[in-house]
Amino acid sequence: MVKIFVGNLPRESDQEEIKALFAEHGTVTECAIIKNYAFIHMDDRKAATKAIKTLHLYKLHGTPINVEASHGKNQGSIKLHVANVEKGIDDELRTLFEEYGSVTECAIVKNFAFVHMSNSDEAMDAIKGLDNTEFQGKRIHVQISKSRPRQDEREDYPPPPPDRGGYWPPRYPGEGHEPPPPSFMRGRLGHMPPGSSSTASPLAAF
Numbered sequence: 637m638v639k640i641f642v643g644n645l646p647r648e649s650d651q652e653e654i655k656a657l658f659a660e661h662g663t664v665t666e667c668a669i670i671k672n673y674a675f676i677h678m679d680d681r682k683a684a685t686k687a688i689k690t691l692h693l694y695k696l697h698g699t700p701i702n703v704e705a706s707h708g709k710n711q712g713s714i715k716l717h718v719a720n721v722e723k724g725i726d727d728e729l730r731t732l733f734e735e736y737g738s739v740t741e742c743a744i745v746k747n748f749a750f751v752h753m754s755n756s757d758e759a760m761d762a763i764k765g766l767d768n769t770e771f772q773g774k775r776i777h778v779q780i781s782k783s784r785p786r787q788d789e790r791e792d793y794p795p796p797p798p799d800r801g802g803y804w805p806p807r808y809p810g811e812g813h814e815p816p817p818p819s820f821m822r823g824r825l826g827h828m829p830p831g832s833s834s835t836a837s838p839l840a841a842f
Contacts, residue, residue, distance in 0.1 A: 637665070638684035638757070640676040642691075643702035645669065657696070661687035675706060681761040682735050705738070705754075713740055714759035717781040718749040720774050732771060736762040750781060 642654065651674075655667040658676050662683025668675050678684040684705075692703040721729060723744050730742040733751050737758025742751050753759040759780065767778040 638678045638681050639706035640678065640684060640688060641702075641704050641706040642674040642676060643672070643704075644699060645672045645674060645701060646697040646699040647672075648697045653696075657691065657694075658687050661690065681737065681758065682765070685735060685737055705758075712755060714753045714756050715781040716751045716753060716759055716762065717779055718751055719777040720747060721749050721776060722747070722772060722774070725772055728772065732766065733762050736765055 640658070645654070649669070651667050651669050654669065654674055654676070655664050658664045658667070658678065661678075663679040664676060665679055666675070666677035676687075678687065688703050688705060691701065693700040694703070695701075716733075718729070721744055723746070726742055726744050726749075729744065729749055729751065730739050733739050733742065733753065736753070738754040740752045740754055743749060751762075753762060763778050763780070766776065768775060770776075
């Protein structure tokens with residue numbers, strides 16, 4: 637079930653007219669007009685997405701109407717992992733997923749891709765419709781991405797120098813090897829163990 641918002645409706649429009657307009661693209665289960673806007677419910681996500689693209693700014697009685705997916709509680713970008721794809725077909729892959737909703741980002745990395753859908757309903761419909769199907773001569777596998785790709789993490793944190801043994805300590809502004817202040821040295825000398833020479837080099841206390 638997909639809920640669609642239709643705004644900027646002209647006064648002349650009525651419920652049956654709006655319902656018939658969307659029914660040209662798929663099954664309409666509900667249509668409710670509230671003042672100068674309406675909510676349409678459609679059964680199929682692909683049909684609803686096609687209706688949104690086709691009817692947005694459609695002139696109804698000379699007035700361009702605003703058609704978009706209704707924003708509900710399930711909003712929030714969902715990242716999908718798509719396995720077994722070839723590099724260089726980003727646009728074709730994006731078009732494929734746009735049949736199920738809004739794609740905010742699409743990037744192919746080696747032989748897999750990450751596709752960001754605008755909400756969980758669209759993402760789940762894309763998984764149901766595209767997982768284990770053929771695309772560009774290959775059978776693709778679609779699932780929700782569980783984590784960031786490892787290569788991105790490596791780019792965020794450059795490798796440590798070879799002489800550090802795999803450890804890179806944090807760097808701070810002005811960090812450097814400076815001698816401690818004289819007051820610190822006097823404090824250390826004041827706590828020297830009995831029998832130690834007070835004339836010993838300050839460095840002997842360390």
